[in-house]
Amino acid sequence: MPVHARHSRRHLLWWSVAALPLAFLGIFFFWPLITVLVRGLWDGGFDWPGTWAVVVDPRTVDAVLTTAGLATLGTLGSLALGIPGAYVLYRLRWRGQATVRGIASVPFVLPTIVVATAFTALFGRSGPLGFLGWDQTVWAIALAMVFYNTSVVLRIVGGTWAALDPRTADAARTLGANRRQAFTHVTLPALVPAIASAASVVFLFCATAFGIVLVMGGTRINTLETEIWLQVNQFLDMRAAAVLAILQLLFVIGILAASAWARRRRERVLGTRTVDGTRAAQRRDLALTIPVLTVLGLLMAAPLFALIERSLRTPDGYSFDYYAALFTDPPAAVLPVSVWQATLNSLTTAAIAAVVATGLGLIVASLLARRGRRAAVLDALVMMPLGVSAVVVGLGMLLTLNRVVLGVDLRGSWWLVPMAQAVVALPLVVRTLVPPAKAIDPRMKAAARTLGAGPTREWATVEWPLLRRPFGLALGFAFAISMGEFGATSFVARPDRPTLPTAIYRLLGRPGPENIGMAFAAAVLLAVLTASVMMVSERMRTQIGGDL
Amino acid sequence: MSGLQVSDLTVKYGGAHPVTAVDGVSLDVTAGETVALLGPSGCGKSSLLGAIVGIVDVASGAITWDGDDVTEVPVHRRNFGLVFQDGQLFPHRSVARNIGFGLEMEGLPLDARRERVEEMLTLVGLEGYGSRAVTDLSGGQRQRVALARSLAPRPRLLALDEPLSALDADLRGRLAVEVRDILAAAGTTAIVVTHDPSEADVMASRVLRMEEGQLV
Numbered sequence: 001m002p003v004h005a006r007h008s009r010r011h012l013l014w015w016s017v018a019a020l021p022l023a024f025l026g027i028f029f030f031w032p033l034i035t036v037l038v039r040g041l042w043d044g045g046f047d048w049p050g051t052w053a054v055v056v057d058p059r060t061v062d063a064v065l066t067t068a069g070l071a072t073l074g075t076l077g078s079l080a081l082g083i084p085g086a087y088v089l090y091r092l093r094w095r096g097q098a099t100v101r102g103i104a105s106v107p108f109v110l111p112t113i114v115v116a117t118a119f120t121a122l123f124g125r126s127g128p129l130g131f132l133g134w135d136q137t138v139w140a141i142a143l144a145m146v147f148y149n150t151s152v153v154l155r156i157v158g159g160t161w162a163a164l165d166p167r168t169a170d171a172a173r174t175l176g177a178n179r180r181q182a183f184t185h186v187t188l189p190a191l192v193p194a195i196a197s198a199a200s201v202v203f204l205f206c207a208t209a210f211g212i213v214l215v216m217g218g219t220r221i222n223t224l225e226t227e228i229w230l231q232v233n234q235f236l237d238m239r240a241a242a243v244l245a246i247l248q249l250l251f252v253i254g255i256l257a258a259s260a261w262a263r264r265r266r267e268r269v270l271g272t273r274t275v276d277g278t279r280a281a282q283r284r285d286l287a288l289t290i291p292v293l294t295v296l297g298l299l300m301a302a303p304l305f306a307l308i309e310r311s312l313r314t315p316d317g318y319s320f321d322y323y324a325a326l327f328t329d330p331p332a333a334v335l336p337v338s339v340w341q342a343t344l345n346s347l348t349t350a351a352i353a354a355v356v357a358t359g360l361g362l363i364v365a366s367l368l369a370r371r372g373r374r375a376a377v378l379d380a381l382v383m384m385p386l387g388v389s390a391v392v393v394g395l396g397m398l399l400t401l402n403r404v405v406l407g408v409d410l411r412g413s414w415w416l417v418p419m420a421q422a423v424v425a426l427p428l429v430v431r432t433l434v435p436p437a438k439a440i441d442p443r444m445k446a447a448a449r450t451l452g453a454g455p456t457r458e459w460a461t462v463e464w465p466l467l468r469r470p471f472g473l474a475l476g477f478a479f480a481i482s483m484g485e486f487g488a489t490s491f492v493a494r495p496d497r498p499t500l501p502t503a504i505y506r507l508l509g510r511p512g513p514e515n516i517g518m519a520f521a522a523a524v525l526l527a528v529l530t531a532s533v534m535m536v537s538e539r540m541r542t543q544i545g546g547d548l
Numbered sequence: 549m550s551g552l553q554v555s556d557l558t559v560k561y562g563g564a565h566p567v568t569a570v571d572g573v574s575l576d577v578t579a580g581e582t583v584a585l586l587g588p589s590g591c592g593k594s595s596l597l598g599a600i601v602g603i604v605d606v607a608s609g610a611i612t613w614d615g616d617d618v619t620e621v622p623v624h625r626r627n628f629g630l631v632f633q634d635g636q637l638f639p640h641r642s643v644a645r646n647i648g649f650g651l652e653m654e655g656l657p658l659d660a661r662r663e664r665v666e667e668m669l670t671l672v673g674l675e676g677y678g679s680r681a682v683t684d685l686s687g688g689q690r691q692r693v694a695l696a697r698s699l700a701p702r703p704r705l706l707a708l709d710e711p712l713s714a715l716d717a718d719l720r721g722r723l724a725v726e727v728r729d730i731l732a733a734a735g736t737t738a739i740v741v742t743h744d745p746s747e748a749d750v751m752a753s754r755v756l757r758m759e760e761g762q763l764v
Contacts, residue, residue: 167636171632172649173622173623174601174602174629174698175650175653177649178622178624181653185649189638190639190640280562280563
């Protein structure tokens with residue numbers, strides 16, 4: 001067989017394997033996304049005036065300003081706490097540090113609906129901090145964002161800080177700089193790229209914190225995402241929702257561009273050499289360590305304490321009544337099924353979503369293991385859902401897939417829920433699986449081939465055993481993400497078949513201490529479920545595991 | 549007496565495996581003289597140098613300059629310069645702004661700063677390199693910049709910690725002679741730490757040997 005024919009046959013094989021993940025993304029992501037774009041700009045013809053009317057509507061302008069303002073507050077707060085925290089938790093060394101780092105990363109694995117519920121428990125009228133009157137204010141929302149995102153700053157800035165050569169600051173000291181000058185002239189410039197990179201990631205998370213704003217914002221505070229939700233569920237104006245989704249899309253693309261720019265700079269400044277720049281903490285470090293750890297501890301403990309306390313506080317004193325109520329059928333006007341049934345729904349959909357996302361992710365990771373142009377194209381396509389807010393994904397699926405597709409009637413089908421969750425989880429699964437897949441030396445595979453293994457046996461005997469643990473990690477991640485997914489799920493979940501997060505949202509919105517109390521108990525249940533799945537899967541992390 | 553006097557200096561590192569890096573060392577350096585500190589790696593010579601300059605904490609003993617005790621004086625007020633083994637140039641600053649750093653900290657006006665930086669560039673043979681990024685320099689050029697940066701604020705003592713060891717052998721021989729001439733031209737009192745006896749002979753007027761934390 002001529003060489004080029006063999007080459008093109010191998011090419012064909014590669015793309016035919018890639019076809020499965022691409023078909024999945026095509027149906028459940030790109031088609032819905034394109035539908036949103038078309039719907040936003042098209043109304044029987046190119047309808048620019050109609051689009052523009054939505055853009056300049058005072059509600060829209062207000063939502064854009066609120067989105068940007070809240071994200072700015074959340075980012076500044078996370079940096080204000082995260083930068084000193086990075087110094088204490090990563091630059092200094094002390095006993096028990098690893099445990100504290102682990103605790104500090106807990107908020108990030110909690111579902112947004114749990115964080116929102118916990119802060120509602122804290123700042124609500126009967127909450128421990130209810131007297132502040134912060135319920136349904138931007139301050140409470142921004143604080144919830146800080147709770148959620150400080151760990152991102154800790155990890156990114158801390159990682160860079162721990163690897164900075166302390167002797168560069170020493171050099172400044174020998175040249176006459178005092179401690180403060182050495183920090184501002186030498187250490188801070190070296191940290192700026194990491195800070196910028198952390199800030200852009202946090203800003204992105206804050207700008208897409210749909211669940212937090214929807215639950216905590218009440219009727220007055222609306223971001224682009226909650227405005228989309230209102231247009232769909234209250235005003236039934238799909239056109240306006242689509243235009244808002246386009247704005248949200250542009251907003252996120254802008255942040256991602258800034259983030260890519262910051263990352264390039266970080267890589268350039270960091271250069272090639274990194275050292276262990278940590279030092280043992282001394283007595284004089286207590287002046288910084290104690291206040292930083294106290295603030296971090298209070299911020300983390302207060303909302304979780306309030307959530308647990310209020311899930312146990314009934315009108316007749318402390319009891320497990322609200323937990324017991326999770327297993328009974330509530331009045332139909334509150335929820336059509338019991339919370340326990342919603343939990344089973346969530347476990348089922350999350351299991352399906354995790355299997356779909358991890359299965360597709362494994363295919364993608366195997367294909368991406370060998371670099372090249374086609375791999376770069378596939379990588380970019382698979383990563384795209386990460387750059388689109390889950391709310392936009394949910395809206396797109398609602399607009400697109402409420403019909404018969406390929407002979408399958410999807411109208412109101414609960415199948416849309418796990419598919420939406422799989423779309424959201426897929427990029428993170430791929431990011432977990434690709435580094436270990438790339439770390440497998442091609443010569444090892446070649447060795448298996450020379451020993452008589454065909455492509456299938458080579459995969460089964462060499463690649464799979466090495467990918468098994470990262471696969472378990474990715475499966476757990478995907479499951480936990482799907483369990484807590486709220487943005488896309490809230491658009492496609494049927495009212496009579498709620499998931500645990502959508503049930504919590506429903507309960508929070510119903511009057512009566514009974515319903516609120518059940519919402520708190522359900523949020524504790526969801527937190528325990530996702531956190532334990534995350535902890536179990538973290539144990540799968542190996543040395544060659546991916547970086548998230 | 550004039551110059552540096554170190555008496556009974558001890559440096560200890562704590563942690564899980566405490567080490568006495570410098571064990572009761574005493575030495576004198578007369579003003580204008582260059583002394584070499586020669587010894588194998590890990591013998592404590594860099595710790596001794598760090599303690600003299602003030603970036604390493606002293607467990608006991610005293611450091612005086614012209615009879616004044618500077619042991620408790622913070623590093624940035626000692627006016628002792630240090631050239632690091634790997635230069636430790638500031639990557640976000642140009643060559644000129646690296647050399648001008650110490651002058652900036654002194655609060656020297658811009659004009660005077662520029663003049664001094666030019667002078668230093670000429671001294672180390674890097675005229676016209678002022679606006680270059682330090683990341684674009686070769687290893688030898690980096691060490692020249694590091695030397696110029698340390699000399700610019702006119703330190704009363706210059707400490708050099710293996711200033712040439714990161715360079716290749718050929719360049720090392722030539723630069724050793726150059727550094728000696730530059731130090732002589734600047735009239736600076738200096739201590740050079742090295743593990744290369746021939747380098748010590750070239751650069752210094754007197755050689756002290758160190759082993760396991762003590763002078764021998």
